[in-house]
Structures are given as structure tokens and as C-alpha cells.
Amino acid sequence: GEDVEQSLFLSVREGDSSVINCTYTDSSSTYLYWYKQEPGAGLQLLTYIFSNMDMKQDQRLTVLLNKKDKHLSLRIADTQTGDSAIYFCAVDIPDSNYQLIWGAGTKLIIKP
Amino acid sequence: DAGVIQSPRHEVTEMGQEVTLRCKPISGHNSLFWYRQTMMRGLELLIYFNNNVPIDDSGMPEDRFSAKMPNASFSTLKIQPSEPRDSAVYFCASSLQGSYEQYFGPGTRLTVT
Secondary structure: OOOEEEOOEEEEEOOOOEEEEEEEOOOOOOEEEEEEEOOOOOEEEEEEEEOOOOEEEEOOEEEEEEOOOOEEEEEEOOOOHHHOEEEEEEEEOOOOOOOEEEOOOEEEEEEO | OOOOEEEOOEEEEOOOOOEEEEEEOOOOOOEEEEEEEEOOOEEEEEEEEEOOEEEEOOOOOOOOEEEEEEEOOEEEEEEOOOOHHHOEEEEEEEEOOOOOOOEEOOOEEEEEO
16 A cells, blocks of 8 residues: 655754655655644644645745655755754545545754 | 644543543534554554544554544544553544645643553
8 A cells, every 4th residue: 555754853953954855655646745743733734745746835845746756855944943843744545535644754853 | 713622632541441532623624533643653543534424444443442523513532441552642633525634633642551
């Protein structure tokens, strides 16, 4: 079945760019999401991309999609301490009654 | 607009006790999901409802777990009897029918001693 993989940790310096990567297995997935979970809180939808797009930019966030390699990335420019969180990649399961399959989450650690 | 509401936020109970977690989805959302999050297993889907009907409960760990959705604005997840390995954060999420975008509640942190 569908699988989504992410690295568990990423450490960056404040002010640098963060790039969080995700790979998935089902090439027919159409909707790909990034969610953010701050400590003690639920998951919050951050951004998304459709499979017919290669890139989507939203202020400091850039999502890149390589369909051939089934690789999704989230770039956060000028990383701030408030960006410390766990970032989850999620992709749709086709013909699944609108279920998502989730990565394990990448914990972003900001160094001063 | 209120988001997904969950109660209680924290629950500490002794092994063998019954635990009931509650969720109020966003008004107008037709789908409701219950997830469990642990360090070891990450985020797991337990069950989800569409128009108050359970569609997929294959993620419910065992018969000790049950979930109901008596109406469009309320759902419960019950564990009876609870065990220490049930300790986790339980999230409820809702979405509009026909959409993959899920909106999460703040979670209930359950500790079973």
C-alpha cells in the first residue's frame, strides 16, 4: 500500500533556509499536504500542492514536487524560532473515501 | 468560527477504568476522524465517519476501543477497560465531504497508570 517517508529531525541555524523532504510511493496521489504541529497542539494545515503543479510559493514557504521521483519538499526561508515544530507530509489515498496517509513527521530544531 | 473542540484536554486514569473522549467537529463538516499519536508509532488513524456513519474502523486496536457519532456535531471514543499502553495523545479531525483537508482539534493527552 501507500507509504510516506520523512526524516525524523532537521537542525538549522536561525536565519538559514530549512528544507524538509518527503517521499511517497503512489504515483496516482493528487493532493499533497504539509501540516505543522507546534508543541502541545494539534496539527494545522500549512500548505498544499496539487499533482499537476511543480512548485507553489506562499510568503516564506516554497513547496516543490517532483512527480517522477515521487518527492515533495517544503522550504522555509529565513527560519525563525517560531518555526520550531513537527512538520508532517500527507498525501491522498486514491479511491479511499478521502483518507490521507501520513509521514512520521520531521522535527525542526532551530539553533541560535 | 470555532475549530474542532475536544474534551477533556488531559485525562489521567488508572488501569481498568473506562475512558471517554469527546469531540465536536467544525459545523458543516461531514467527515470526522479519530487519530492516536505516540512517539513509537507516530500518527495512526483509528476510525473515521462520513455523515455520522463509520466508514473504516480497521485502525481500532482491539475490542476495548469503540467510537460513536450519534449526530453531526458530536462524537465519542471510548476505551474500556483502559491499559497503560493506551497512553497517547488522541486527536479528532473533521473535513468537508469531498475534501482531503482535515482540521484537527487540540488533542486529549491520556495517561493510564
